Amino acid sequence: MNLSEITNGLNDKQCQSVILNNEKNVLILAGAGSGKTRVLTRRIAYLITQKNIRINAILAVTFTNKAAVEMRGKLSILLRRPIQSMWVGTFHGLAHRLLRTHYEKARLTSGFQILDAQDQFCIVKRLMKENNIDESKLPIKKVQWFINNQKDEGIRAQNIDPGYNYFVKKNLEVFELYEAHCQINDLIDFAELLIRSYELLKNNTDLLNHYQARFEHILVDEFQDTNTVQYKWIKLLFSGNNRVFCVGDDDQSIYSWRGAKIENITKLCTDFAPIETIHLEQNYRSTGNILNASNALIAHNTNRMGKSLWTNASNGELIDIYEARTETDEADYVISSIQKLITDNASPSDCAILYRSNAQSRIFEEALIKYNIPYIIYGGLRFLERAEIKDALSYLRLIENSADNVAFERVVNSPTRGIGNVTVEKIRTFAQDNHTSLFQAAIQISSTLPTRSANALNGFTKLIEKMIDETKYLGLSEKVANLLNTSGLMAHYSNDKTDKAGSKKENLKELITAAQQYNHEQDSEMNEVLGFISLASLDSSGDTNALINQNIQLMTIHSAKGLEFPYVFLVGMEEDLFPSRQSKDEPHLMDEERRLCYVGMTRVIKKLSLSYAIKRFLHGESLYPCPSRFLDEIPSEYLNKIKAKFSATKQNYNADNTFNQNITLKSDGQLSIGTSVKHAKFGLGTVLNFEGQGDSARIQIKFKQVGTKWLISSYANLEFV
């Protein structure tokens, strides 16, 4: 492979970034759509093919699993050879790999399990209950948040001095209990993956030396979203003899709530000096209007590092702003617009609906089903986070390792088999007192229980033993298929009356497919079952890329980061929704909301549509939100305002929330949308819409000859036809 293949299609700045010599570290400050991921990929290809760097000497960190998969794919095409042994992945994925490889030095056993947010919540909750800490005073979510925040900062319970702060003291108390619980039970949560692998390297000089020497080039994407531990992790791996190459954009930092520090970009410049900084400001993605509008929006933020994107592309179409009556009207508008695009030969996968919060997806999902358009929703309750799937995986875990207490608790009475809280509590106590697993405790304790409970419990332990025995020599997917039947899960969910669509049963079948498709080669540190379970925790999307091709894509703006679409519908542009209500009192949070809006807008290649509803049903009540402030921050020259067919101001609703389609003009006359009228000058027409009541009402009329006009009722002198 020659150099021109690598630099093919790159502009001067991009090219310069790719072929920089090895003497300095590099920071690429790259705007949205300026090709930063492309630069990162080409840089790796350059190092390998032109500088003879071994595949093993590369460490490439991305932010999402999606991005990692994409980069792997691009690299293997570019390099025309397998790259299995290259370390490309998310911080969490790579940290996990380190811990699996060196589990003993990390004070773990080989079968350690990853806790997802749900598992973590349950454990915190139980610990608080057991220790009589009142959750009404100390909400579990807050404690969970406290623990994760500390860990993201690299702080452990022992490092915290609560002083006289009561709440810190209480939080700390749970934190300590939680840390002890996780250590005893071999459990690792997401933040722990990072902090533990950091400590692993820090406390084992020989290991650190090994990896420092091995990773000659460390490349990090989305650097603005690294948190404190991640930054320290990179810094630790940097020996001075190897090189880092970081890519980031301060305007796209949208994860500060998860501990991400924009300041890491500036810190990088001092900690990793000498460092060469290159700005990529030419945008290749969007049209002029979209780019100018986005620039105008983000200019409202203070404390920017400062850059302005430009493009050679033409202005393109204006940005549509649609004022919907209600959230249903908004969905109808979006879906019918998409239908038009598809009729005009757009692929459904070219269209994306982006929103601030997952809860907004439901209404669009319903509309898409109604219109029979195929779609795919990212995020929300992800496939592998669904209850039925977690049940099945817990059986798998328990069969693999009967000492897996988290799995035991989950399935001991699921499907229900008469083992209630009282019995489980006895098992817990026994296990704790005798330092044994819940499973062993259950076997030993059953003779002391009332007959009914004892029988139920014996049934369960026998079942698990039988499953262990039966599946011993089966492959992963056969194991899954077997356990679904033997455990009774499949039968249970097949009979589930609340699951009308039968989707739970379908999901379980899908899990067998997922097990079949699982590619074990990438996680060769682990056995197959363990690898599959870990993957399920780290990448809970359950995505199979094949699905994307023919589907409309729905996702939060957060998950759209790094992606691009020809047509984007950015919906729910309302105060308290976007920007979110919890951000409005804090300027730095508001700035982050604005960056999020900027990220959303800059995903677009061709055409952007924004929309908001005048009336929205949210959290169980009707609201009349104001349009988002971000809409006002976009200069109107880039916008094309569209109103609903039947616009709705607040007064157009009756007391019972039905939409009032009638307008009273004078005491004697009333007309409705759709009524035919005659105007002295404009001739015959039909009422399309109105605002207000009485003489001051504005009425929109579509005239046969002169088109659509807004008229004031007192001047119009309309005649009924």
Add this chain to the structure above:
DNA sequence: TCACAAACCCTTTTT
């Protein structure tokens, strides 16, 4: 002691 139904509470973003 357990299962199911009704009331009750909360409501952002993700690895």
Add this chain to the structure above:
DNA sequence: GGGTTTGTGA
């Protein structure tokens, strides 16, 4: 609207 907790009946 949905997940969780509480209350009731078996």
